[in-house]
Amino acid sequence: MMMMLVSLVMTVIITIMMMMACTLISKTSKSDREKMSPFECGFDPKSSARTPFSIQFFLIAVLFLIFDIEIAIIIPIIITMKWSLTSTWMSTISMFIIILIGGLYHEWNNGVLEWAK
Template identity: 80%
Template structure:
């Protein structure tokens, strides 16, 4: 029992020593604010996280994702052309493109793609 208690105390002491050493070593100086600032996104991380953003930018990003996924779906379909029936393959591709163009037309008609009003 005494050996178990000694092992537990030793483990606790090692863990506490490591935590104290890590907290002492990892102190960030205030001089390095420019060095620690994010340089890629351009947003200040110290400001409020609830600042408004442009809804047009968000909608354009969603459109980009939709058309990016479209290309990821279309490439394997093109590769399967030689193994499938030509009429079925053509109907699938044309219906897929028509659905995407109708969605794009709907968003264009609603003014989603207008930046300045």
């Protein structure tokens, strides 16, 4: 029991010493306005958080995200091609691409891809 108590006390002491050493080492110099501001984010951190932003930019970003996820889904489908039946694989990948092209056509038809009006 005594050995366990000594181990616990030593662990706490070492932990506290390491935390104090990290605190002393990580002290930075003066806070500079340029160093404290976000790098190329496009928004001023000191202004209101309720400033409007372009909904077109948001829709293009969502479209990019959808097609980026598509690549992450297509790669495993290509790898599994040699273990599955060719007809099943072709029908699966065809339906996947048809749905994606249909979604792209729908967004194009609604004018989401037109940046300047």
